[in-house]
Amino acid sequence: MTARIGVVTFPGSLDDRDTQRAIRLAGAEPVALWHKDKSLHQVDAVVLPGGFSYGDYLRAGAISRFSPVMETVIEQAKAGLPVLGICNGFQILTEAHLLPGAMLGNDHLHFICRDQKLRVENADTAWTSDYEQGQEIHIPLKNMDGRYVADERTLDMLEAEGRVVFRYLDFNPNGSLRDIAGITNEAGNVVGLMPHPEHAVEPLIGTRRTDGLPFFTSILKKLVNA
Amino acid sequence: MARVVVDVMLKPEILDPQGQAVQRALPRLGFEGISDVRQGKRFELEVEGPVDEAALARIHDLAESFLANTVIEDFTVKIEEVAEAAK
Incomplete structure (x- = not known):
C-alpha cells in the first residue's frame, strides 16, 4: 500500500492536474478532492494547488478559505495532517491562518514567470526531508500576488524557530520580506511556498531538472514509514 | 433600508x-x-431591516473575518442612511 495524497480543486485552480501527476511520479496515489465536498476521503496528506481560485477576488485565497473542504483541512491540519500549499495554495493557507503573515501583490505590479533559484533553509518538515539543509534548487515561479509580508515580530519568530523553509536566491521576484519564499507552521506539517515544485519533476519540462520532486518523495517516505 | 459602508x-x-x-x-x-x-x-x-447594535456587530464580525485581512489591513464600519424621499 502506498500513500494517498489528496489534491483539492477549487473553481479557478490551474495546477491540480500537474500536482496529481507529480504525486504519481513520486510513487504515491493522487486523490482528487473537490472544494464543495467536506470529506477528505481518508487521504494521508493534502496539497492545495496553484491557480487563481475565485479569480483572486477580494484577496487571493480569501474566498477559497471558507469553502466546505477547507473546514476539514483546517481542522485536520491542526491535528497534524500534512498539508502543502503551492502559490495560490500558500495564499489560502495564510488567509486560513494556518500559516502566519499574508500575501500581497508583487512590489513591481507585474505578473512574473521565471526559473527561480531557492535555498532550502529547513529540511526537517514533512515536505522537505529529501532535501539537504542549505541545498540550492531551481524551480519555476509564476505569480501576481507573491509578496510575503508579516510584522517584524512574526518575521523574527519565524527566523528564530527555523520556520523559514525556502528563501529566494540572487533575485527577489516579488518584494517578499527577508526574501522569504516558503514557511512552515510550528509542528512542521503545514508548508506553504510561492514557487511551483510540481512543474519541476521531469527533465523534459520546466527548469529541465527534477528539483521539485523531493517534495513528493519526502511526504511519501514519511507516510509509508509512519 | 440602510446602507452600511466598510472601508x-x-x-x-x-x-x-x-x-x-x-x-x-x-x-x-x-x-x-x-x-x-x-x-x-x-x-x-444594503442591509434589510433596522441597522441596530446587533446588526452592526454582525457586520463588524464580517469585516474582521472576511472583508479585511487584519494581518495587513485596517477597516472602519459606518452607517450611511438612504434618503427615503428619493424613492
Whole structure:
C-alpha cells in the first residue's frame, strides 16, 4: 500500500492536474478532492494547488478559505495532517491562518514567470526531508500576488524557530520580506511556498531538472514509514 | 433600508505599490503638491431591516473575518442612511 495524497480543486485552480501527476511520479496515489465536498476521503496528506481560485477576488485565497473542504483541512491540519500549499495554495493557507503573515501583490505590479533559484533553509518538515539543509534548487515561479509580508515580530519568530523553509536566491521576484519564499507552521506539517515544485519533476519540462520532486518523495517516505 | 459602508485600508506600515504608481502619475497630469497616495477598498452593504447594535456587530464580525485581512489591513464600519424621499 502506498500513500494517498489528496489534491483539492477549487473553481479557478490551474495546477491540480500537474500536482496529481507529480504525486504519481513520486510513487504515491493522487486523490482528487473537490472544494464543495467536506470529506477528505481518508487521504494521508493534502496539497492545495496553484491557480487563481475565485479569480483572486477580494484577496487571493480569501474566498477559497471558507469553502466546505477547507473546514476539514483546517481542522485536520491542526491535528497534524500534512498539508502543502503551492502559490495560490500558500495564499489560502495564510488567509486560513494556518500559516502566519499574508500575501500581497508583487512590489513591481507585474505578473512574473521565471526559473527561480531557492535555498532550502529547513529540511526537517514533512515536505522537505529529501532535501539537504542549505541545498540550492531551481524551480519555476509564476505569480501576481507573491509578496510575503508579516510584522517584524512574526518575521523574527519565524527566523528564530527555523520556520523559514525556502528563501529566494540572487533575485527577489516579488518584494517578499527577508526574501522569504516558503514557511512552515510550528509542528512542521503545514508548508506553504510561492514557487511551483510540481512543474519541476521531469527533465523534459520546466527548469529541465527534477528539483521539485523531493517534495513528493519526502511526504511519501514519511507516510509509508509512519 | 440602510446602507452600511466598510472601508478597508492597508496598514500604514505595509508598502502600497499601487498607491505609489498613482502618486507618481499625478505630476504628469498636472496635479502638484500631493505627497502620498494609498489605495483601499470600499464595500457598500444594503442591509434589510433596522441597522441596530446587533446588526452592526454582525457586520463588524464580517469585516474582521472576511472583508479585511487584519494581518495587513485596517477597516472602519459606518452607517450611511438612504434618503427615503428619493424613492
